[in-house]
Amino acid sequence: MSAAALASHYDVERIRGDFPILETLVRGRRLVYLDNAATSQKPVAVIKALREYWETSNANVHRGVHFLSMKATTQFDKARETVRVFLNASSTQEIIFTKGCSEGINLVAASLFSTASPKSSHGNGSLSPLEPGDVLLVSNMEHHSNIVPWQLLAARTGAIVKPIPITDQGEIDQNAYDDLLGQGRVRLVAVNHVSNSLGTINPIKLMSQKAHAIGAFVMVDGAQAGPHLSIDVQDLDADFYTLSCHKIYAPTGIGVLYGKKTLLEAMPPYQGGGDMIRTVDFSGTTFAELPFKFEAGTPNISGVIGLGAAIEYLASLGQGESLREKLVHSFAQFSDHENRLARQAEDQLRQVSGVRIYGQAKEKASVISFTIDGVHPHDIGTFLDAEGVAVRAGHHCCMPVMTRYGIPATARASFALYNTEADVEALVKAVSNVKEMFA
Amino acid sequence: MNPDLRELYQETILDHNRHPRNRRKLEEADAEAHGHNPLCGDNVTVYVQTEDGKVTDISFDGNGCAISTASASLMTEAVKGKTLEEAEAIFKEFQEMVTSTEQEQDHSELGDLEVFAGVREYPVRIKCATLPWHTLNAALKGSESATTE
Numbered sequence: 001m002s003a004a005a006l007a008s009h010y011d012v013e014r015i016r017g018d019f020p021i022l023e024t025l026v027r028g029r030r031l032v033y034l035d036n037a038a039t040s041q042k043p044v045a046v047i048k049a050l051r052e053y054w055e056t057s058n059a060n061v062h063r064g065v066h067f068l069s070m071k072a073t074t075q076f077d078k079a080r081e082t083v084r085v086f087l088n089a090s091s092t093q094e095i096i097f098t099k100g101c102s103e104g105i106n107l108v109a110a111s112l113f114s115t116a117s118p119k120s121s122h123g124n125g126s127l128s129p130l131e132p133g134d135v136l137l138v139s140n141m142e143h144h145s146n147i148v149p150w151q152l153l154a155a156r157t158g159a160i161v162k163p164i165p166i167t168d169q170g171e172i173d174q175n176a177y178d179d180l181l182g183q184g185r186v187r188l189v190a191v192n193h194v195s196n197s198l199g200t201i202n203p204i205k206l207m208s209q210k211a212h213a214i215g216a217f218v219m220v221d222g223a224q225a226g227p228h229l230s231i232d233v234q235d236l237d238a239d240f241y242t243l244s245c246h247k248i249y250a251p252t253g254i255g256v257l258y259g260k261k262t263l264l265e266a267m268p269p270y271q272g273g274g275d276m277i278r279t280v281d282f283s284g285t286t287f288a289e290l291p292f293k294f295e296a297g298t299p300n301i302s303g304v305i306g307l308g309a310a311i312e313y314l315a316s317l318g319q320g321e322s323l324r325e326k327l328v329h330s331f332a333q334f335s336d337h338e339n340r341l342a343r344q345a346e347d348q349l350r351q352v353s354g355v356r357i358y359g360q361a362k363e364k365a366s367v368i369s370f371t372i373d374g375v376h377p378h379d380i381g382t383f384l385d386a387e388g389v390a391v392r393a394g395h396h397c398c399m400p401v402m403t404r405y406g407i408p409a410t411a412r413a414s415f416a417l418y419n420t421e422a423d424v425e426a427l428v429k430a431v432s433n434v435k436e437m438f439a
Numbered sequence: 440m441n442p443d444l445r446e447l448y449q450e451t452i453l454d455h456n457r458h459p460r461n462r463r464k465l466e467e468a469d470a471e472a473h474g475h476n477p478l479c480g481d482n483v484t485v486y487v488q489t490e491d492g493k494v495t496d497i498s499f500d501g502n503g504c505a506i507s508t509a510s511a512s513l514m515t516e517a518v519k520g521k522t523l524e525e526a527e528a529i530f531k532e533f534q535e536m537v538t539s540t541e542q543e544q545d546h547s548e549l550g551d552l553e554v555f556a557g558v559r560e561y562p563v564r565i566k567c568a569t570l571p572w573h574t575l576n577a578a579l580k581g582s583e584s585a586t587t588e
């Protein structure tokens with residue numbers, strides 16, 4: 001089916017009916033929710049799954065032999081398999097539940113380079129401890145959560161964090177990246193799949209190949225890719241990939257870290273505690289197998305079950321034989337819809353005098369960062385809110401991006417599968433009136 | 440114009456945002472401090488000149504939203520010529536006005552500064568209004584920086 005034909009099949013009104021919060025009135029006005037990059041709204045399917053879990057299945061997992069514990073464990077394990085399919089990982093052993101994207105990155109930063117044996121080489125890189133002068137390449141468009149853990153690690157080890165420059169369009173400067181890979185002993189590349197401040201979709205597969213060629217690992221922050229792209233970690237060949245699940249229609253407090261099994265097996269645990277051990281003895285403790293080795297303590301059981309429900313909901317919007325096929329089809333459909341709206345919004349915003357759009361990458365997701373000359377983004381945010389339009393204003397946890405473009409902040413409109421042309425109209429109309437008040 | 444918004448963005452605020460008063464670097468300042476609101480990236484530097492316990496001149500510099508810019512501008516007008524004690528008393532009352540949850544309050548003593556009363560209804564914007572004041576306070580107390588955190 002062509003993109004146009006797909007779009008015309010897309011029944012956004014039916015989808016909106018699945019999200020009760022969209023009926024909210026904001027001081028008497030229709031809610032226009034365009035802050036999806038911060039967090040998405042939740043479908044009834046997820047809310048119902050949570051409620052059902054609390055009402056019919058609540059128990060701790062992997063511990064009890066009783067009815068409820070087994071019921072909860074079955075649902076919990078099933079959700080891990082659903083996530084495996086979502087990422088197209090080859091094994092559920094590679095799917096680690098965390099509390100969010102940040103925790104996944106911190107886990108890798110804490111554990112990856114700490115294997116005692118200096119010869120511990122795995123696939124493409126070495127797990128040996130960082131040495132002073134070793135290089136960690138971090139793209140200039142990262143969220144703070146894919147910068148600060150590396151800075152902390154560098155401070156502990158004497159390694160150096162170097163930024164990979166970005167262009168005026170908001171793309172990673174691939175020539176500069178090539179040069180940086182050739183300078184010093186590069187051990188890791190940290191990059192987001194989709195930028196939360198610029199919308200850029202980065203060429204992860206290509207960047208992974210290049211990094212692997214010189215023996216560096218790749219940590220991909222997939223927080224903003226999760227809601228828009230069907231992800232295939234095997235095709236991308238990243239060593240690590242994290243998700244922030246509240247951005248993909250699941251509850252807050254739940255994240256996923258994917259890691260290649262060979263690496264995860266060789267890495268020491270991140271936190272110690274219950275559930276992550278095989279035997280504990282004062283003469284020595286042995287650890288549980290993957291993925292449990294990295295999941296100390298009682299997990300966020302309801303969050304995981306809610307996540308499973310969110311992915312199943314997304315799949316239910318697509319067609320195909322298998323869960324994977326349904327997901328791929330569903331993502332193709334709704335991201336096409338989101339992109340159409342976002343490009344329409346961009347075209348119209350550009351007509352408004354004083355509007356500047358940051359992030360003009362060729363490959364771009366439905367995220368629009370913009371400023372209006374002479375008006376601070378916070379005033380834009382408050383003005384739009386009075387019209388019922390929810391956007392985010394600020395640095396979006398990407399201060400180096402703001403510095404790169406010499407601006408204190410931007411306003412950001414970000415789309416989800418339930419947004420409509422009426423939302424675009426409301427956004428553009430409100431933005432058109434901002435200047436009248438402030439300028 | 441949305442009436443809710445009018446409560447927040449009073450005409451005086453919009454005017455001071457468009458045409459900030461005393462926005463310049465004060466070369467002869469004997470105290471200055473830098474204020475930063477990490478949440479929204481507002482930056483302000485406040486310069487003060489004092490003599491015999493009085494604010495003889497004051498100015499500010501930096502960039503921020505309409506609320507913080509107008510607040511800085513109106514603050515410079517409000518404290519110029521005041522004693523340090525008077526300036527502090529105005530700061531206290533201003534802070535109370537924008538943070539208090541009580542509806543019926545009389546802050547007419549604050550004069551023009553009363554236009555910020557509406558900020559109360561926008562919790563995330565309160566820090567925008569108080570940032571210049573915290574920065575002035577830091578300058579007068581001899582510390583170099585202030586943040587709203």
Ligand SMILES: Cc1ncc(COP(=O)(O)O)c(C=O)c1O
Binds near residue numbers: 143
């Ligand atoms: C690109 C990116 N990385 C990381 C994060 C942080 O995710 P979390 O809050 O789940 O740790 C976010 C979301 O805020 C994000 O947009």
